[in-house]
Amino acid sequence: MFLTGSSIIRGITAFANRASARALHISQLSMAPIKVGDQLPAADLFEDSPANKVNICELTAGKKVVLFAVPGAFTPGCSKTHLPGYVQNADKLKSDGVAEIVCVSVNDPYVMAAWGAQHNTKGKVRMLADPSGNFIKALDLGTNLPPLGGFRSKRFSMVIVDSKVQDLNVEPDGTGLSCSLADKIKVK
Structure with missing residues (x-):
């Protein structure tokens, strides 16, 4: 199977989007210190x-x-x-x-x-x-x-x-x- 220029670009773009989404997801998991107005965590x-x-x-x-x-x-x-x-x-x-x-x-x-x-x-x-x-x-x-x-x-x-x-x-x-x-x- 041969890849054309546009299919390589689509593949790289798809990979970058997945990597970006993964990085975004990870950053959402990292905690920031609790602040005024926040709900207490269940513990x-x-x-x-x-x-x-x-x-x-x-x-x-x-x-x-x-x-x-x-x-x-x-x-x-x-x-x-x-x-x-x-x-x-x-x-x-x-x-x-x-x-x-x-x-x-x-x-x-x-x-x-x-x-x-x-x-x-x-x-x-x-x-x-x-x-x-x-x-x-x-x-x-x-x-x-x-x-x-x-x-x-x-x-x-x-x-x-x-x-x-x-x-x-x-x-x-x-x-x-x-x-x-x-x-x-x-x-x-």
Whole structure:
């Protein structure tokens, strides 16, 4: 079979179109960080044990929720400042219409439960574990912190209304303690 000039061009064009479509499809799969107005990704987190799954979309459906994430349980900034600030401000946030306050970390549920017990979070802040980092990866708010074991969450906070992000505060360096603290939350 002989190819004419026009059939070669059609073949190259068809190949280029398929390659282009494939590249476009791949770029659509790559995540961009979650932003205000976005729907939360469906993800299961764990509370107290691996047997107690909490779907974040179900938890936030129809209510106002403050969610904050930390690089690691029992780490100095998280234990001395971040988590205690939310525990201390829980009543104020709830009086502003917040139904739940949730702390998330890429840790196992037993570690999160022990950390919560140490800080008296019961009835104030729900301690949810993201052991594989699936939720944090879906938000595209992860970071690599080798001294803490590798993949961890950036430090951030968000106000969620009916499973949509209403306000988002990501620490500029991913780990600092400024815009994601409890006293910086803007509940509308």
